[in-house]
Amino acid sequence: MPRLKLALLLFVKEPFSPLGISPNEEMIRFALLFKQFLEATNSRVSLFLPGRLIEVLLKYSPQEAAWMRERVRDGHLEMMGGGFYDAMLPLFPTQLQEIQLQKYRDLVSKNFSVEPSGYFNSSMAWEIGMTETLAKKGYEYTLVGEESLQEALGRSTRVSGWYTTEDCGSVMRLLSVATDLSDAISQGGATACAKFDSLPETEKHWVAAVSVPISNPELLSHFFTDLTEIILKQEIQSWTISHIFEQQFSEGKINLMSAVGSNVGLPTASHSCRELLIRRPEADFLHKSLLAAYRHAEATLQGSVLEDIQNILLPVMAPEYYSDLPGNEGVQSPGVRWKGNREVIEAEKKIVRQTGLTGQSIEVADYLMEGHRQILVNNSQMAFLLEQQRGGALRSLIYKPSSLNLVNALRQDGDISFAFLDHLLDPSLNDVGSFESALNDHAGQLKSPYDYQINRLEAQVDVLLRSEQVATIAENKHVFHVDKVFSVKWGKPFLDLSYTLVNTTFSEVNGYFGTELDLGMRMFDKKTSAIKINGAKISIDFTTSTLYSNVKSFVLKDGLLSYAICIDLPREAHVMVSPVLSTLRSAAPNLVQGIRLFFFWNMELKPQGTEAFNLRMKLSKRGIFL
Amino acid sequence: MKADLIDIFIEESGDDVYIRLQGTLGFMQLAAVREKIEMLIGGPGKFWFLDLEKVRFVDDEYLQLFLNVLNRIKKKEGTLVLLFDNAENIAYFSKFANIFEIYPSRDAYRRSGLLKQLKLVGATYSKQTGLRLSPGISVFLLILLVGWFLTLFSIIQNQSEEIREQKAQRMELENQKHQMVQEIDELRSMIGPLRHLGLVADSATSRSFENISDWVTYLEMLESRRRGN
Numbered sequence: 001m002p003r004l005k006l007a008l009l010l011f012v013k014e015p016f017s018p019l020g021i022s023p024n025e026e027m028i029r030f031a032l033l034f035k036q037f038l039e040a041t042n043s044r045v046s047l048f049l050p051g052r053l054i055e056v057l058l059k060y061s062p063q064e065a066a067w068m069r070e071r072v073r074d075g076h077l078e079m080m081g082g083g084f085y086d087a088m089l090p091l092f093p094t095q096l097q098e099i100q101l102q103k104y105r106d107l108v109s110k111n112f113s114v115e116p117s118g119y120f121n122s123s124m125a126w127e128i129g130m131t132e133t134l135a136k137k138g139y140e141y142t143l144v145g146e147e148s149l150q151e152a153l154g155r156s157t158r159v160s161g162w163y164t165t166e167d168c169g170s171v172m173r174l175l176s177v178a179t180d181l182s183d184a185i186s187q188g189g190a191t192a193c194a195k196f197d198s199l200p201e202t203e204k205h206w207v208a209a210v211s212v213p214i215s216n217p218e219l220l221s222h223f224f225t226d227l228t229e230i231i232l233k234q235e236i237q238s239w240t241i242s243h244i245f246e247q248q249f250s251e252g253k254i255n256l257m258s259a260v261g262s263n264v265g266l267p268t269a270s271h272s273c274r275e276l277l278i279r280r281p282e283a284d285f286l287h288k289s290l291l292a293a294y295r296h297a298e299a300t301l302q303g304s305v306l307e308d309i310q311n312i313l314l315p316v317m318a319p320e321y322y323s324d325l326p327g328n329e330g331v332q333s334p335g336v337r338w339k340g341n342r343e344v345i346e347a348e349k350k351i352v353r354q355t356g357l358t359g360q361s362i363e364v365a366d367y368l369m370e371g372h373r374q375i376l377v378n379n380s381q382m383a384f385l386l387e388q389q390r391g392g393a394l395r396s397l398i399y400k401p402s403s404l405n406l407v408n409a410l411r412q413d414g415d416i417s418f419a420f421l422d423h424l425l426d427p428s429l430n431d432v433g434s435f436e437s438a439l440n441d442h443a444g445q446l447k448s449p450y451d452y453q454i455n456r457l458e459a460q461v462d463v464l465l466r467s468e469q470v471a472t473i474a475e476n477k478h479v480f481h482v483d484k485v486f487s488v489k490w491g492k493p494f495l496d497l498s499y500t501l502v503n504t505t506f507s508e509v510n511g512y513f514g515t516e517l518d519l520g521m522r523m524f525d526k527k528t529s530a531i532k533i534n535g536a537k538i539s540i541d542f543t544t545s546t547l548y549s550n551v552k553s554f555v556l557k558d559g560l561l562s563y564a565i566c567i568d569l570p571r572e573a574h575v576m577v578s579p580v581l582s583t584l585r586s587a588a589p590n591l592v593q594g595i596r597l598f599f600f601w602n603m604e605l606k607p608q609g610t611e612a613f614n615l616r617m618k619l620s621k622r623g624i625f626l
Numbered sequence: 627m628k629a630d631l632i633d634i635f636i637e638e639s640g641d642d643v644y645i646r647l648q649g650t651l652g653f654m655q656l657a658a659v660r661e662k663i664e665m666l667i668g669g670p671g672k673f674w675f676l677d678l679e680k681v682r683f684v685d686d687e688y689l690q691l692f693l694n695v696l697n698r699i700k701k702k703e704g705t706l707v708l709l710f711d712n713a714e715n716i717a718y719f720s721k722f723a724n725i726f727e728i729y730p731s732r733d734a735y736r737r738s739g740l741l742k743q744l745k746l747v748g749a750t751y752s753k754q755t756g757l758r759l760s761p762g763i764s765v766f767l768l769i770l771l772v773g774w775f776l777t778l779f780s781i782i783q784n785q786s787e788e789i790r791e792q793k794a795q796r797m798e799l800e801n802q803k804h805q806m807v808q809e810i811d812e813l814r815s816m817i818g819p820l821r822h823l824g825l826v827a828d829s830a831t832s833r834s835f836e837n838i839s840d841w842v843t844y845l846e847m848l849e850s851r852r853r854g855n
Contacts, residue, residue, distance in 0.1 A: 361637040365648075373633065454636070454662070456643075456669025490638065 003237045004196060007244055008185075009080060009143065009177075009209040010034075011048040013122050016320050016328035018335045026214040027056040031064035033224045034212075041231045043238035044076050048120045051084035051104050058111055065111070072112050078240035079108050081116030081139060087317035090127035090258070090273055091287060096294065097130070099310055100317065101137045118142065118241055122211065123319040124177070125261035125273035128167045135170035141245065143209060146176045147268075148259035160204050162244065163254035174256060175207055175244065182208040188226030196234045205244045211263075265324030265332075276322045281416040282408065283322045283331045285396065288368050289344045290316050292376075293351065300355045309354075312347040316340055326591075332410060332582065334522050334593060338561070341405040345398055352380075360490045362454055362461060368395070375452060375463060377486070381493035382619060384419075384486075391447035392465040392484045393418035399493060399619045402562045408520025409580040409594025413440070417518035417580075417594065420497060422446040424471035424478075425512040425600070432547045435576050439516060439598060444471055450484065462487045468504070473511045479504045480605075498614035503605040513613065514573075514600025518580060519556075519565075522592065528559040531577070542592050545578030554597070557623045564623035568616040573599045631658040641672035641760075644732070652684040660691055667698055674699055675732050677709040683718050692719075696726065707735050 012030065015023050038045070047068075049057065058065050071077035083089055083100035084107070101119075109115050119134050119142040126144050134142065141162065149159040162175040184195030185208050199206065210227075213219040231238060239247075258272040266275055277284040290313055297309040321340040323330035331337055352359035363376040367385060374395065375386040383398040397406040397419050409417040423444040429435050438444060450465035465484040470477060480501050487496040503509055531538050532555040533548050540546070550572045557564035580594035601613055618625045632655055633648040645666060651659060667674060676692075692708070699706045708719065711730035719726060729735040759767065 357637060358639045360639070361635065363635045365633045365635070453665060456636075456638070456666060456671075458670050 003235050004199065005203075005205040005237045005239060006231075007046065007205045007207045007239045007241045008043070009046040009048065009120065009207070009241055010212050011080075011120065011122055011209060012050070012053055012212045012214055014050045014053055014086065014318070015215045016333075016336060016339075018339050022056055023053070023214065024056055024060050026217075026220075027053055028060050029217055029220060030212065030214045031057055031061035031068075033220060035064050035067055037224045037228055038071065038076065040228050041238070042076075043231050043236070044078075044240045044243070045238060046078040046080050046118070046241040048080040048082055048122070050082075050086040051107050054107055054111065069112050072114050075240070078118070078242055079112050079114055079116050080118045080120040080241070081105060081108065081137075082120045083317065085315050085318045086122050087314070088123055088125050088261075088264075088273055088319050088322055089121065089130060089133075089317075090125055091277070091322065092317055093291070093294065094133055096310070096314070096317065097133050098137065100314060101133070101139075103314070105137060118175075120209070121261075121319070123261040123264045123273065123323070124209070124259065125264065125319075126174075126256065126259035127272065128165060128255075128257050131165060131167035131172045132170040134172055139172070141173035141175055141242075143177045143207070143241075144174050144256065144259045145179050145262060147179060148256060149174065149176050149254065152254050152256045158200070159251075160202070160206065161248055161251040163251050163256075165254055165256055173245065173250070174254060175241065177207050177209050179262065181206055182210050185210045185227065185230065188223065188230070192226065192230050193233065196230070196236075204248060205239060207241065207244070263323070263325070263329075264319060265330055273322075276324055279414065280322075280324050280331050280410075281414075282337055282410055283324070284368070286316070286321055286331075286337070286340045286344065289341070289396075291369075292367055293344050293347045296348065296351050300351065305354050309347055309351055312343060312350065316343045326582075334408075334410070334520065334591075337408050337410070337520060338404070338522070341398075341408060342403045345400065345403040345405070348383075349400060349403070358490075362463075364452075364454075375454075377461065377463065377488055379488060379490050379492070381491065382488075382495070384495070386463060386486065387418075388452045388465055389449040390418075391421055391445060391469075392450045392467070393421040397495075399563050401493075401621050404561060404563055406519050406563070406565070407517070409518040409596070410520070410582065411518065411580060411593070412582060417520065419517040419519070421516045421518075422469075422482075422484075422499075423512075423514050423516060423598075423600070424469075424473060424480075424603075425514065426473050427510045427512060427602075428474070429512065432545045432576060432578075435547065435598065436545050436578060439596070444473070444511075446471060446480075446482065450482075459491070460487060460489050471511075473509065476507070478507070478509045480509075493619035495617045496614065497617070499612065501603070501605065501611045501613075503607060503609050506607045508607060508609075509603070509605040511603055512574075512600045513603040513611070514598050515615075517597045517599075518594055519597065520594040522558070522561065530557045531555065532557075533575070540577060542579040543581075545576060545596075547574065547576050549574045551575045551599070554599075555623070556595070556597075559622075562621045564620050564625075566618045566620070566625045567597075567599070568618075569599065570614060570616075571601065573601050573613075573615075575599050631655045632662065634662055636666060638671070642675065642732075643667075643669075643671035643673070644675045644677065646677040646680070648680040650682045650684060651688060653687070656685060656687050656691070659688070663691070663695055664698070667695060667702075672704050674704055674706045675709055675735070676706065678715055679710045679712060681710075682714065689719070689722060692726065693722065707732075709735075 015026065068077055072079060081101070082104055084103040085100065087100045089097045089100065105116065115138060117138070117140045119139040124143060124145055126142065126148070146159050149163065150156060153159060159176050160178070162173050165172055165174055181195055181199070184192045213223055260266050260270045261273050264273060264276060266273070277287055294313055297306055301309060320329055320336055321331060324332065326332040328336060359378055359380050361378045364373050366372065367374045367376055372389045375388060377384055377386065381400055383400065385395040387393055387395050394407055395416070395418060398404065399406060407417050407419045411417055423439065424446060425435070425438050425444045429438055446469040448467050448469050450467040453464040455462040455464060463486045467482055469480045469482045471480065481504050483500040485498045488494070501513065531540050534552050551574065552569055552572055554567045554575060555564065576598040578596045579592050580596055582591040582593045599615060603611055605611055635646040637644040645663070647659065696706045706727065708726050708728045709731055710716070710728070719728060727735070729738065
């Protein structure tokens with residue numbers, strides 16, 4: 001029986017840290033164990049470390065790094081290339097792709113004296129459009145999951161070896177990675193041994209890409225112990241991945257348009273990593289914010305200043321900001337969303353500082369790339385994206401001093417979170433459960449498109465929205481003329497919102513008119529968070545919804561994230577406060593993703609009658625509203 | 627949804643209002659552009675920078691629109707500056723190149739002249755209001771005037787000092803002269819009797835020079851003396 005030939009790629013994902021703490025201890029431990037593993041097995045492996053981890057390795061484990069450099073020279077270790085921050089490159093503009101690739105290439109060639117020829121990213125996402133960029137940066141091959149090649153070839157049997165694909169006159173080799181084998185090696189022990197035993201006999205190389213769990217010291221130690229045991233026990237002939245191209249001929253040409261990748265939280269039926277942006281509006285918003293910041297920087301800055309901004313944006317291209325995963329591995333985590341938004345907001349603030357402008361601007365453009373325009377209003381204290389085509393609701397509300405996007409809740413129904421999304425509800429609703437159901441049903445949402453006007457005044461701007469809205473109450477359709485005005489003072493974190501509703505029909509309308517805010521918050525605790533209604537502190541149980549009446553002011557404060565919101569209601573209103581809980585698969589069932597506030601008023605509109613409502617929102621860092 | 631036909635960006639900074647339009651502007655977008663621009667220039671502002679670099683015009687009606695905009699801004703005593711640098715737009719606006727102020731960028735406009743720079747920093751003049759200064763330029767001018775006054779005052783001080791010194795010197799010299807005259811008088815009085823006795827000849831009042839009125843006479847006298855000798 002011939003010895004099994006295995007080309008093993010070990011890769012490490014940078015552990016996510018909300019505060020950006022460098023994984024020094026983890027990398028020291030990894031370097032020692034990796035060295036012991038290679039010495040014990042004398043095997044040949046390929047390795048991918050994100051750029052920041054290489055920098056940590058060089059700083060805190062210089063001896064091991066020097067030893068690895070020697071192993072690279074004698075051909076026992078191959079350094080794979082990729083994005084500096086292990087970015088999901090297909091989602092981003094070519095120039096950002098090139099910066100990521102070049103930065104990583106410079107780091108590896110400087111410190112390991114080798115030019116990587118293979119491209120890898122931990123999410124294994126691939127799109128044919130990357131061919132030209134990768135070829136231009138000197139890459140000759142990349143790894144894709146076996147199932148993607150099976151689908152492209154229309155085969156259900158195993159696909160091994162490598163294929164070529166071409167695009168725009170450039171060629172790239174695609175190497176098949178045995179996903180099942182990779183998973184088995186990750187699990188280690190008997191599972192891995194059983195998998196190796198079940199593999200069909202072949203002269204070809206098997207390729208596995210295995211993630212090294214560096215965050216947990218015990219798991220890391222187990223991982224290398226198991227791997228050493230497997231390689232010695234199975235008498236595996238190990239090779240670096242680039243060796244395959246010397247040993248095996250091409251299996252032919254293939255037209256693989258895209259590979260969805262692994263570990264990004266997409267179902268198996270998905271075809272492209274772009275589906276992440278469609279499935280998760282929070283990831284999509286972050287993506288579009290990053291692109292907007294990149295465009296702003298490109299349009300206004302040059303040279304080293306532009307590079308500084310690009311360097312702030314590059315880490316936000318990492319897969320955890322776009323993967324549909326819980327924990328700290330994906331956008332389902334409030335911490336990941338908070339950090340991603342924070343980085344982009346910081347980049348935008350720096351752009352304004354560098355250009356020497358006031359940052360007081362209004363932009364009407366297709367910010368979200370949805371085929372229709374939105375209005376982005378900015379002052380030095382706050383910014384919001386107004387979707388006038390979707391009921392005139394705010395898609396984001398950014399408080400700049402705390403670098404925080406407040407409209408950031410991850411909704412369990414996969415819907416988009418908005419602020420000031422208006423509803424007209426049936427007057428028969430009488431308990432908190434029925435209100436919550438009505439909001440979830442979207443039955444009374446006033447989501448017709450608005451036409452807009454921008455009125456510039458002294459030290460203030462008004463965005464006037466005007467539309468005919470249709471609502472169904474008790475099976476009857478009602479048509480209203482709605483004027484919705486957002487007023488922003490330049491240089492102040494204040495937002496005034498006023499409504500004027502005119503009943504344009506000849507029938508009387510009774511109901512509840514209200515506006516909903518889905519604010520993305522972390523889990524509340526009594527020490528750092530507080531909610532006050534009419535000046536009195538209330539205790540919030542974040543498992544149930546609560547209804548409050550005769551509300552004149554509502555204050556919500558979070559000392560940890562340094563923000564406070566005060567909403568004044570000149571006309572007394574009712575408010576429903578309810579948690580947005582995560583019930584997504586594999587996520588903790590009681591994970592607070594945000595808080596839903598629904599401010600509403602009783603409305604009795606005679607035929608041709610008019611009603612007016614308004615509210616005033618103030619933001620501050622410490623809860624002092626001047 | 628007329629309003630949703632164009633990409634537009636507005637930025638305010640003091641008296642400056644920067645408006646950027648983007649896209650291909652044809653007949654379809656004309657009403658929306660007119661509505662938005664006229665709405666925006668209705669607000670506060672003095673210097674209106676209209677960035678058309680990323681605009682492609684496919685209808686001549688926009689020239690009339692921008693002329694109207696220029697008129698409205700001028701009525702408000704403001705300045706309209708069109709910003710673009712591409713050949714297509716230069717050709718499009720060539721008919722009215724002398725009417726519009728056209729620059730490649732805001733920086734280019736700021737570098738374009740002292741008067742404009744003065745205007746930009748906040749000094750404007752009109753028949754109705756006279757000279758109007760922004761707070762920044764007022765403070766600058768105040769500092770300049772105070773500086774001038776201080777310099778003038780120091781010059782006057784220096785000159786007064788100099789005059790005082792000269793006056794003192796003059797008085798000293800006059801005293802000296804007075805003393806010397808007195809001394810001369812004393813000396814004269816002392817030699818007076820000797821002169822009467824004919825023992826002292828006054829060279830200044832010598833008879834040989836009595837008839838000499840000029841150099842020619844003097845030289846002739848010398849010559850006649852020599853011949854006579």
